[in-house]
Amino acid sequence: MLIVNVAPEVVPFAKTGGLGDVAGSLPIELQQLGHQVMTFLPRYKTVNLKDYDFTVAADRIAVPLSSSTEEGRVYKYRHPSGAEFYLIDHPGFFDRDELYGTPMGDYPDNDHRFIFFQRAVMETLRILRIKPDVIHCHDWQTGLIPVYIKTLYAKEPVFAKTKTLFTIHNLAYQGNFPPDSLPLTGLGWEEFKMEKLELYGKMSCLKGGIVYSDAITTVSESYSRQIQKEEFGCGLEGVLATRRGQIHGIINGIDYDYWNPETDPDIKAHYTLKSFAAKRENKTALQKADELKLDPEIPIYGFISRLVDQKGIDILIPALEKMVDLDCQFVLLGTGDEKYHSLLRMIGKSNRGRFSVHIVFDPKMAKRIYAGSDFLLVPSYYEPCGLAQLVALRYGTVPVVRSTGGLADTIRDFDHDPVQGNGFSFQDYTSDALVDAVKRSLAVYRNQKKFDTLIKNAMSSNYSWTASAKKYIELYGKICACSGI
Numbered sequence: 001m002l003i004v005n006v007a008p009e010v011v012p013f014a015k016t017g018g019l020g021d022v023a024g025s026l027p028i029e030l031q032q033l034g035h036q037v038m039t040f041l042p043r044y045k046t047v048n049l050k051d052y053d054f055t056v057a058a059d060r061i062a063v064p065l066s067s068s069t070e071e072g073r074v075y076k077y078r079h080p081s082g083a084e085f086y087l088i089d090h091p092g093f094f095d096r097d098e099l100y101g102t103p104m105g106d107y108p109d110n111d112h113r114f115i116f117f118q119r120a121v122m123e124t125l126r127i128l129r130i131k132p133d134v135i136h137c138h139d140w141q142t143g144l145i146p147v148y149i150k151t152l153y154a155k156e157p158v159f160a161k162t163k164t165l166f167t168i169h170n171l172a173y174q175g176n177f178p179p180d181s182l183p184l185t186g187l188g189w190e191e192f193k194m195e196k197l198e199l200y201g202k203m204s205c206l207k208g209g210i211v212y213s214d215a216i217t218t219v220s221e222s223y224s225r226q227i228q229k230e231e232f233g234c235g236l237e238g239v240l241a242t243r244r245g246q247i248h249g250i251i252n253g254i255d256y257d258y259w260n261p262e263t264d265p266d267i268k269a270h271y272t273l274k275s276f277a278a279k280r281e282n283k284t285a286l287q288k289a290d291e292l293k294l295d296p297e298i299p300i301y302g303f304i305s306r307l308v309d310q311k312g313i314d315i316l317i318p319a320l321e322k323m324v325d326l327d328c329q330f331v332l333l334g335t336g337d338e339k340y341h342s343l344l345r346m347i348g349k350s351n352r353g354r355f356s357v358h359i360v361f362d363p364k365m366a367k368r369i370y371a372g373s374d375f376l377l378v379p380s381y382y383e384p385c386g387l388a389q390l391v392a393l394r395y396g397t398v399p400v401v402r403s404t405g406g407l408a409d410t411i412r413d414f415d416h417d418p419v420q421g422n423g424f425s426f427q428d429y430t431s432d433a434l435v436d437a438v439k440r441s442l443a444v445y446r447n448q449k450k451f452d453t454l455i456k457n458a459m460s461s462n463y464s465w466t467a468s469a470k471k472y473i474e475l476y477g478k479i480c481a482c483s484g485i
Contacts (some may be wrong), residue, residue, distance in 0.1 A: 001412055004132040005039040006121055008114065008141035009099060010085065013052075014044045016099055017306070018252065018387045019169045022219070023138055025255045029469040038130065041093045042123045043075065043087035052077045057086060058102055060129060060330055063120045065112065066183045072120050077110075088120045103338075111181040112207070114141040119186065122148050131158045132474045135217065136165045140175030143209030147197070150212050152186055163479045166470075167214035168206070170384050171227050171234045175205030200235065210239055214246070214479040217472075219385035220406030221249030232382055248475060251409055252385040253465035259394045266364045267371040271396075273459040279371065279396055286372030288444070289381055290356035292329045299445050300329045301438070302373035302397065304366050307336025307344070307359075312379030312402060318431035319379070320347055322436060330355045331369050335360065341461035356426060370395040375441055379434050383407045389423070390463045396455050399423035400437050410463065414454050422457040 009015050011024030028036040029053040057076035062069050062370055076089040088094075110272045118127040122145065125132065137145050146164040153159050182192055182203050191197045197208050210216060218224040219286040224247050226232040228240045240247065261279070262272050269281035287294050300324070305311040313336070323330065332344060332355075341359045348357030357406045358365060370376070378401040385406035389399040393410075413476040414421030426433040444450045 001133040001473075001480065002036045002131065003027075003038070003476065004121075004125065004130070004135045005037060005138075006116070006135060007039065007041055007215045007400045008136040010039055010041045012054055013041060013047045013085070013087070014099060016143055016339060018219075019130075021146045021387060022169070022252050025253065025471060026472070027083045027085075027464050028079060028081045029234075029253075029465040031079075031081045031471055032475065033466075033473060034176070034475065037083045038086060038090060038132075039083065040086045040124070042117050043311050044099055045095050045097060046099075047087060052089065054110060057126055061088075061123050061127065062121055063116055063188055064121070065339065066186075067114055070116055072116070073119075074124050088123065088124070090116060090120075100245065103331060104218075109347040110175075111177040111184060114175065114278065115181070115184045116140060118144045119146070121145065122153055126156055126158055129158055131160075132162050133480050134163050134165060136167065136472075136476075137209055137213070140173055140204075140206040143175060143205035144187075145205070145209075146212035146214075147185075147187065147191070147208040148215065148224070151191070161480075163214045164212070165215050165217060165475065165477075165479065167211035167217045167219065167226070168210075168384070169219055171206070171232070171236060173197070174207070174234065174236075176200075176202040177205075179203060191223045201221065202363060206393040207236065207239060210236065210243060215475060216240075216243060216247045217475070218247070218249050220383075220409045220412055222408045223382075223384045223467065224249035226324075226382065226405060230386055238293060249409075250468055250471045250475070251406060251463070252386055252387060252390070253463050253468045254390045254394065256311060256394070256464040259391050261371060261395050264367055264371070266367040268368070273396070273456060276396060276455060276459075282368065282371040282412070284372075286331065287329070288366055289368070291333055291353065291355050291404065292331075292356060296298070298327060298329055299374040300331060300372060300376045301377055301400070302369040302392075303330070303332045303334070303377045304369055305334045305378070307334045307340040311336075311381075311430075312434075313337075313340050313383055315434055316377065316379055316430045317343055317347070319434045319438070322431065324354070324434045324444065326438065328354075328438075331358075331373065332356070333360070333366055333369055335359055335361050366459050370397055373397050374445065375400050375438075376432070377438075378407060380407060386410070393422060393458045393463065396459045398454055398458055400434075400441050401425050402429065402434070403427050410461075413451075413455070416443060418450070418453070421454065422461050423454075443468060 074088035268285035271278035275277035
C-alpha cells in the first residue's frame with residue numbers, strides 16, 4: 001500500500017508530546033513491513049534543513065484560503081528505511097518559536113495556519129500525482145483532510161481510490177473555531193450543520209475527521225470505549241456513538257532503538273535484564289545529581305510529565321505531602337500550569353535531600369530519571385495511551401498508575417497477578433488511593449525475591465511498534481477492501 005501519514009508534529013523534526021513520537025516511529029515501522037510511506041508535517045522553526053538531506057519537492061504550491069491565495073514550498077527527505085518525510089513550508093505561519101502557541105495561549109491564527117497546512121497537503125499530492133491508498137490523519141490539525149477527500153477533491157483522479165483513517169490522540173483538543181473560519185477551508189455552508197462540522201456553534205476540525213473518515217482509531221482500546229461516554233466524551237460522545245462500529249483502539253508503541261538502556265548514551269551505566277545490577281549505578285548518579293541522600297536501599301519514585309490536571313497533579317501534590325512520612329525519595333521533571341510550578345517548588349525546597357523538583361523540559365534528564373528511579377508515578381485522570389509507563393517498563397522502572405485508558409491496557413497490578421503483573425494500579429481518583437498504591441509498591445520493594453520477579457515482568461513486557469503497526473496495516477486493508485487492496 002501507499003500510505004500517506006499527516007501529522008502536526010513528527011519526531012525528530014518537531015515535538016510537544018506523544019503524538020510526535022507516534023508520527024515519527026509508525027511510518028518507519030510501516031515502511032520496514034513492506035509498504036510505501038510518506039509523512040507530511042509543517043516546517044516549523046525547529047526544523048533545520050541542513051541537519052537532514054532535504055531537497056525541494058515542489059518550489060511553489062498555491063493554496064486557496066477564502067478569497068485569497070497563500071503560497072508555500074514543499075521539501076522532501078528520504079529516511080534510510082525508505083520512508084519519506086515532506087515539510088510544508090510557509091514562514092508566515094510556521095516560523096515561530098512554538099508549534100501551537102505560547103504560555104499565554106494558542107496562536108490566534110491557528111485556524112489559518114492549519115487549514116493552510118491541510119489544503120497544502122492535498123494540493124501537493126494532486127500536483128505531484130501521488131495516489132494514496134490510505135491517508136492516515138492525526139488529531140484536529142488534520143481533521144479536514146477526510147472532509148476534503150469526500151467533498152472538494154471527490155472527483156480528483158489521484159484520490160479516486162483513497163480512503164482515510166483518523167486517529168484521535170486526545171479528544172480534549174478539538175480545533176474549534178468561530179463560524180467565520182469556515183470560508184477559509186473552501187467548503188460550503190452546507191457543511192456547517194450539526195451532523196457535519198458544526199459543534200456548539202463553532203466549526204470543529206476534529207469533528208470533521210470523526211464524521212468523514214472511513215475509520216477512526218484511538219491510541220488504546222480502553223480510551224476508545226471511554227470517549228463514547230459523557231465523562232470523557234468532551235461533548236462529542238453522541239457523534240462518536242453514531243460511528244461506534246468504525247472506532248478501533250490500537251495501543252501506541254515506543255521506539256525500542258531510542259529507548260534502550262543497553263545503548264542509551266544519556267545514562268550513566270548500560271544494562272539489560274540479565275545485567276540489571278548495573279541499574280544501581282544510574283540510581284546513585286541520580287541521587288548525586290539531585291542532592292538526595294546516597295543510599296541504594298531507599299526507593300526513588302520518579303514523575304515525568306506535563307504539569308496539568310489531566311496528568312493527576314491535583315492528586316499528586318497532596319499525596320507527596322503524605323509520602324514525606326514514607327521511607328522514599330521523589331524526583332519530578334516537567335512544565336505546565338504556573339499554579340503547580342510554585343507549589344511543587346515549595347515542596348521540593350522544604351524536603352531537600354528527599355524530594356527533587358525540576359520545572360524544565362529536558363529529554364536527557366528524563367532518561368536519567370527513567371534509568372535511575374525504582375518506580376514511576378503516572379496518576380492520570382485520563383490517559384489516551386501514555387508513553388511514560390511504556391518507557392519505564394523498558395528501563396525496568398516499575399509504573400504506579402491509575403487504571404484508565406492506555407494505562408489500564410498496559411499495566412497489570414502485581415498484587416493481583418504476581419505471575420504476570422508488571423506494575424501497580426489504583427482505581428479511585430484520589431490522593432489516598434495513590435498513596436495506598438505507593439505503600440503496596442514499597443512492600444514489594446522490600447521483598448527482594450518479589451521485586452526481582454516484578455522487574456523481570458516489567459522488562460519482559462514488549463510494547464515496540466511492530467505489533468501495533470501490524471494492526472494498523474490490517475485496518476488499512478479493511479477500509480481499502482472496496483478498492484481491491
